[in-house]
Amino acid sequence: MAAELHVELVAADRQVWSGEATLVVARTTSGDIGVMPGHQPLLGVLESGPVTIRTSDGETVVAAVHGGFISFADNxxxxLAEIAELADEIDAQRAERELERAKAEGDATAERRADVRLRAVSAR
Known part of the structure; x- marks a missing residue:
């Protein structure tokens, strides 16, 4: 079994993160999944939620992901996300304001997006 896997996190408009990792945890329609080197091939649908990447050098990268697909084969x-942003790129105060505004307006989609962004920030 290989000691690391190559990870590409791509949003519709850009490559968000690329590198070597020892573990990736993401939320799919079937629940949370952890992928390590040597994992069985998989194809799944991503749910909105934080994605956690443990890099080969021991760092943790967290991203807020909103929909998309996950695919794993040959390490x-x-x-492939509709929208993705690294937790380090997220302005927590702005996300909190967006969450409050979405709640006040009854906008469930915006509320979910702001909530995921805040969870990603708190997980980093």
């Missing part, structure tokens, strides 16, 4: 993991 290559692809996360």
């Amino acid at each position: 290559k993991l692809s996360l």
